[in-house]
Amino acid sequence: MASGSKQEAGKQSLLFTPGESLLHKANPLTSLVIMLWMISAAAVLPTAGTAILVLAAITVSMATGVGKRSVKRLLLTMTPIGVALIVVHGLLIERPDETNIGFIAVSPDGLDYALKVFMRVAAMLMATLLFVTTTHPSEMLKALDQRGVPPGVGYLVASPLLLIEPFSDRAKAIRDAQRVRGLDLTGSWKARITALPVLLMPLITLALSDLDQRASILSGRAFRAYPRRTVINAPHDSTFQVWFRRILLAIAILQLGIPLLWRF
Amino acid sequence: MALLEVHDLVFLFPRAKTAVLDGVSLSVERGERVAILAPNAGGKTTLARWLAGLLPDGVLKAERGHVSMDGKDWTEWHIAERSAAIQYVGQVPSQQMTGCAFTVFEEIAFGPCNLALPEAEIRARVDEAMTVCNLRHLVDRDPFTLSGGEQQRLSIAAALAMKPRVLVLDEPTSNLDPESRDDLLAQLELLPGELTIVVLEVALRPSLALADRFLLLDGGRIAADGSALDVLTHPRCIETLGMTAITEAAWRIQGAGGWESGRPLPLTLDDALQTLKVPDAVR
Amino acid sequence: MKFDTRTLILMAAAVVINIIGGQIAHFLKLPLYLDSIGTILVAILGGPLAGGITGLVTNLVWGLILNPVAAAFAPVALVIGVVAGLLARAGWFRTWWQATISGAIVAVPSTIVAVPIIVYMFGGVTGGGPDFAAAYLLAVGQSLVQSVAFSNLGINIIDKAVTALIAWIVASRLPLRLTSNFGFFEHSRV
Numbered sequence: 001m002a003s004g005s006k007q008e009a010g011k012q013s014l015l016f017t018p019g020e021s022l023l024h025k026a027n028p029l030t031s032l033v034i035m036l037w038m039i040s041a042a043a044v045l046p047t048a049g050t051a052i053l054v055l056a057a058i059t060v061s062m063a064t065g066v067g068k069r070s071v072k073r074l075l076l077t078m079t080p081i082g083v084a085l086i087v088v089h090g091l092l093i094e095r096p097d098e099t100n101i102g103f104i105a106v107s108p109d110g111l112d113y114a115l116k117v118f119m120r121v122a123a124m125l126m127a128t129l130l131f132v133t134t135t136h137p138s139e140m141l142k143a144l145d146q147r148g149v150p151p152g153v154g155y156l157v158a159s160p161l162l163l164i165e166p167f168s169d170r171a172k173a174i175r176d177a178q179r180v181r182g183l184d185l186t187g188s189w190k191a192r193i194t195a196l197p198v199l200l201m202p203l204i205t206l207a208l209s210d211l212d213q214r215a216s217i218l219s220g221r222a223f224r225a226y227p228r229r230t231v232i233n234a235p236h237d238s239t240f241q242v243w244f245r246r247i248l249l250a251i252a253i254l255q256l257g258i259p260l261l262w263r264f
Numbered sequence: 265m266a267l268l269e270v271h272d273l274v275f276l277f278p279r280a281k282t283a284v285l286d287g288v289s290l291s292v293e294r295g296e297r298v299a300i301l302a303p304n305a306g307g308k309t310t311l312a313r314w315l316a317g318l319l320p321d322g323v324l325k326a327e328r329g330h331v332s333m334d335g336k337d338w339t340e341w342h343i344a345e346r347s348a349a350i351q352y353v354g355q356v357p358s359q360q361m362t363g364c365a366f367t368v369f370e371e372i373a374f375g376p377c378n379l380a381l382p383e384a385e386i387r388a389r390v391d392e393a394m395t396v397c398n399l400r401h402l403v404d405r406d407p408f409t410l411s412g413g414e415q416q417r418l419s420i421a422a423a424l425a426m427k428p429r430v431l432v433l434d435e436p437t438s439n440l441d442p443e444s445r446d447d448l449l450a451q452l453e454l455l456p457g458e459l460t461i462v463v464l465e466v467a468l469r470p471s472l473a474l475a476d477r478f479l480l481l482d483g484g485r486i487a488a489d490g491s492a493l494d495v496l497t498h499p500r501c502i503e504t505l506g507m508t509a510i511t512e513a514a515w516r517i518q519g520a521g522g523w524e525s526g527r528p529l530p531l532t533l534d535d536a537l538q539t540l541k542v543p544d545a546v547r
Numbered sequence: 548m549k550f551d552t553r554t555l556i557l558m559a560a561a562v563v564i565n566i567i568g569g570q571i572a573h574f575l576k577l578p579l580y581l582d583s584i585g586t587i588l589v590a591i592l593g594g595p596l597a598g599g600i601t602g603l604v605t606n607l608v609w610g611l612i613l614n615p616v617a618a619a620f621a622p623v624a625l626v627i628g629v630v631a632g633l634l635a636r637a638g639w640f641r642t643w644w645q646a647t648i649s650g651a652i653v654a655v656p657s658t659i660v661a662v663p664i665i666v667y668m669f670g671g672v673t674g675g676g677p678d679f680a681a682a683y684l685l686a687v688g689q690s691l692v693q694s695v696a697f698s699n700l701g702i703n704i705i706d707k708a709v710t711a712l713i714a715w716i717v718a719s720r721l722p723l724r725l726t727s728n729f730g731f732f733e734h735s736r737v
Contacts, residue, residue: 014612077616080674084682088671092685117670121616128615137611138366151378152555156600158364159559160566160608166358166408167567175574185575192575197713199571204584204717207560207567211725213359215553216318220352221362221375221422223552225344230377230386232370278727322551322728363559 014161015073015132021064023130027237028140029147031131033245033252038127040252042120044259047112050119057126066133073129078122085114137161145231151224163207171203265335266291267460268350268430273314273329283327284310286484292430292460299475300464301495303504306481308464309354312434315462316352317341333430344379351423355435357412360419368394368402368410371418375426389425397421397451413444417451430460437471445470468496468508473532493529510536553728554593558601561585565605566613568710578676579706582609586628587650587714591640592729595632602628619668623661630656631711640735643715650711654703661703662696671695677702 018024023031038057042050061070089110098105141154175185178198184191218224268291275285284307292298302308313319314331317338330337333349341349354360365371372393376386394400397417402410407418416436423431436452437445452474455461463471472478478495480488488498495501496511507515510530517523530536550558564585572581586605590598602624610618634640634649665673671691672678680698685691718726718735726732 073614077614077674080678081669081672084672084674084678085670087682088678088685088691092682093691114670117668121669124619125615128610128618132611132615136366138370150549152550152552155364155555156559156562156604157608158366159556160562160604161612162363162366162406162408163559163563164566164608164612167563168570171567171571175571192577195575196571196577199575200568200581200584200713201717203567203571204564207564208557208717208721208725210359210363211553211556211560213354213356214361214363214556215321216313216316216352216354217360217362217419218552218556219318219321219343220316220347220350221426222344222347222378223362223374225342225347225378226380228380230380230383232373232377232383232386277724279723322553323730324728363556 014137015069015129016136017066017069017133018136019065019134021066021134023060023064023134025236026134027235027241028135028143029237030241030245031135032140033248035127035131037248037252038130039124040256042123042127044255045120045123047116047119050116050123053123054119054126057123057130061126061130061133064130064134066130070126070129070133074122074125077125078118081121082114082118085118086111089114089117139235142231142233143235143237145229146234148228150227151229155218155223167203167207170206171199174199174202267294267296268292268315268331268333268462269335270311270314270331271329273331274327275310275314275319275324276327278323283484285314287329288481288484288486289329290479290486290489292462294429294460295458296460296477297475298460298462298477298479299472300462300479300481301468301472301501301505302464302466302481304466306466306504307484308466308481309434311481312352312354312432312462312464316350316430316432317346318352347375347426347428348379349428350430350432351426351428352432353416353419353423353434353436355438357415357419357439358408360422361407361415362422365407367404368399368407368418369404371407372399372422372425375422379426389427393421393425396424396454398447411444413440413447416440416444416448420448420451424455428459430462431455433461433463433471435465435469435471436463437469438467449473466505468505468511470532473535497529508532550593550597551728554589554597557592557729558589558597558604561589561601562605562608564588565601566609568713569609578702579709580702581706581710581713583624583627583707583710584713584717586624587631587653587711588717590628590631591635591714591718591735592726592732593632594636594731595629597731598628598632599625600628602626616674619664620661623657623664626660627653627657627707635731636734638734640711640715640718641737643712646711646715647708650708651704653711654700654707657707658696658700658703661699662692665695665699666692 038053042053058071061067090106091104093110095107095109097109098107141158145154179185183195183198185195270288270290273285273288274283276283288311320326320339332338362371362374365374369390372390373386376389397420399417399421402414410418437448440448449470461474463474465472478490478492479486480495480498480501482500487500488495497515510533514523514529514536527539530539562585565582568584569580569582572579586598586602589601603621606617606621606624630653634652639649640646665671671681677698680701681694684694684697
């Protein structure tokens with residue numbers, strides 16, 4: 001019953017996509033450590049390795065049912081970065097191996113480097129996307145609560161996550177209302193700069209107006225009365241997961257450290 | 265010993281010239297249902313926060329006087345102890361949300377979790393509060409997607425889950441449409457009799473029907489204290505808050521000798537009909 | 548250090564202000580980010596540590612809901628809050644013109660932290676507006692680090708000056724009963 005259904009708790013603004021996969025069921029800390037391990041691997045692997053990591057992560061995301069959302073986000077972020085990398089490293093930076101193709105000088109080394117950075121960023125991005133699409137923030141916060149992280153830290157992350165959606169909606173409503181009243185949001189520079197305070201100020205005032213009351217409410221509900229609070233429906237954890245996390249975290253640190261030692 | 269006692273409280277906001285509360289003294293007994301009326305900007309919310317032990321806070325301190333519960337000054341209470349003794353519900357529903365609960369269940373459980381109660385006890389309290397406030401069907405909803413009326417019921421449920429002995433309601437219905445207001449009042453009527461309730465209002469609203477004792481806060485002091493009749497017909501109350509149409513009618517009829525002077529003045533039409541013993545069939 | 552509950556709520560509200568500011572700059576197609584208004588506001592009211600943490604949390608939350616790349620720039624957001632807080636402590640947020648200059652100053656350390664992240668992690672590109680300026684500088688013969696640094700510094704100076712000015716206007720209009728609980732704000736009172 002209570003707070004069991006993530007389906008309804010899932011907010012539109014979150015990248016989280018409900019599901020029943022192993023990654024969804026894993027303790028949030030386990031998912032977090034997997035993400036850290038992938039980021040660390042992406043930092044040290046050569047291009048072929050990061051490319052495999054990206055493909056593997058895409059395959060996993062498809063299998064866990066979060067593929068559509070993750071891949072869409074991946075393409076949206078990586079397309080402009082990819083174009084910029086090709087232009088900057090392939091065409092603009094002068095390198096000794098430049099060869100002229102028609103009017104432009106292309107550097108194969110530069111393109112190699114562009115591909116290396118592209119795959120590395122893509123692998124790190126997929127690592128993060130796998131984590132955020134399969135872990136509901138409230139589960140993550142419960143896992144932290146359970147570990148004895150102070151309630152104030154949880155508040156600082158949870159509160160913005162919850163408030164952004166109503167505020168974004170209000171920002172859109174103010175924008176539409178002002179547009180109807182003839183405020184020019186697409187015109188000249190000057191018009192758009194004038195529009196800025198009209199849109200921004202009411203929202204800032206609104207965000208701050210709750211402060212006094214919310215402080216009273218939190219204090220009234222014994223917020224931070226004790227360093228630890230009871231966690232209801234704590235995410236499932238197991239000895240296997242605890243050891244899995246420890247080992248993976250050790251590997252993540254070692255794989256970053258060993259190549260550094262190699263150099264000296 | 266009174267349950268809740270305000271003793272000669274003088275309070276100014278920092279850098280302000282005039283005192284919001286200028287020597288307020290009042291006491292509330294166990295199980296009483298008290299309404300405190302104040303004109304707009306008359307220090308009502310400030311007094312509510314003092315009563316609920318939410319002030320003093322940081323630099324906001326009393327110039328003089330103190331507020332105590334069970335004879336113990338609020339400043340001597342631990343936050344956990346205080347929040348299990350008294351609860352405050354303010355007037356803007358969305359501002360009563362803790363802002364860090366993803367579901368209605370978590371919102372109600374937030375306070376009891378902070379008290380580090382056992383999980384089974386928390387579930388039982390949430391369950392009971394949801395029943396009293398008719399929130400069961402909304403258990404998994406995001407609190408910020410609820411209507412104003414639902415949010416107000418939720419904030420009362422969250423307050424009740426702390427099992428307080430006193431509930432301070434600051435204009436509980438001012439932001440609600442008439443239907444949600446009536447639902448809420450019906451629910452408040454059902455609250456256990458031993459629960460002490462203090463309602464604060466800046467206008468004559470139906471929530472006053474909850475009270476059996478009235479106080480008027482005027483010019484930072486308590487100007488009147490007594491029955492509905494005493495306070496609602498007090499010249500300062502009439503001047504600053506006016507009268508309900510029904511009270512005014514009855515008051516004029518009384519003036520003309522048509523309403524026995526012993527009979528309480530009605531606040532609502534229902535009161536008037538009841539006082540005049542109009543049979544149900546006619547209603 | 549433990550923040551009081553009111554500062555914590557201000558910080559959470561500021562994270563929302565940062566993200567909404569960024570979204571509005573985006574709808575208006577302004578060549579500015581405006582995603583640090585809340586951070587600088589907290590720096591003025593609550594000091595360097597509160598400001599820095601607000602910046603850090605903004606980018607982490609942004610990473611969770613909108614774009615994970617933002618999380619990589621969390622150290623930049625942290626520096627913005629810390630430096631703005633230090634300037635506020637030094638009394639550099641008392642008047643609108645001081646706030647504007649402070650904003651421009653904040654742009655320098657924040658760019659210094661951003662450049663290595665952009666160059667080493669992202670190969671010098673961000674997939675956004677400054678890439679065009681950087682590409683131009685590269686085309687006229689600057690090195691990659693210089694091109695990224697100049698293009699980002701130029702945009703950052705204007706962005707942070709405007710951001711700091713907006714934060715100052717908001718802070719100076721806040722009601723007394725709200726600001727009186729933030730002792731650090733005394734450093735910015737005239």
